[in-house]
Amino acid sequence: MLFTFKRIDHVQLAAPKxxxxxxxxxxxxxxGFEEVEKPEVLRARGGVWLRAGENQLHIGIEDPFTPAKKAHPAFEVEKLAELKKHLTKHEVPYLEDDLLPGANRIYAEDPFGNRIELLEWRR
Structure with missing residues (x-):
């Protein structure tokens, strides 16, 4: 091939206006994501760009809006047990899932109903 995929630059989820x-x-x-300033030319579209480590997540405005219930980003985390306590403290429900061999993982939803996977690989 004459081209190479290097990495995922960002993942975008939709949100209502x-x-x-x-x-x-x-x-x-x-x-705990850090907000990234959007380029001036894209600001009028609304939305928010965020970063956690090297991962960027863009929240784009969609009208009409429908949440992503199956398609989702999966974020690898350290100390998933602590994250679960943190989510509980902030009244963010999550669903535990033990079906992926070698991983502890949960699913949560953002305030718009988009599915988010959070996982920690067992070493």
């Missing part, structure tokens, strides 16, 4: 503050409260306030 006017929900940027809810996205910031959840992804930055609860999950």
């Amino acid at each position: 006017g929900s940027e503050e809810m996205a910031r409260a959840f992804y930055s306030g609860i999950l």
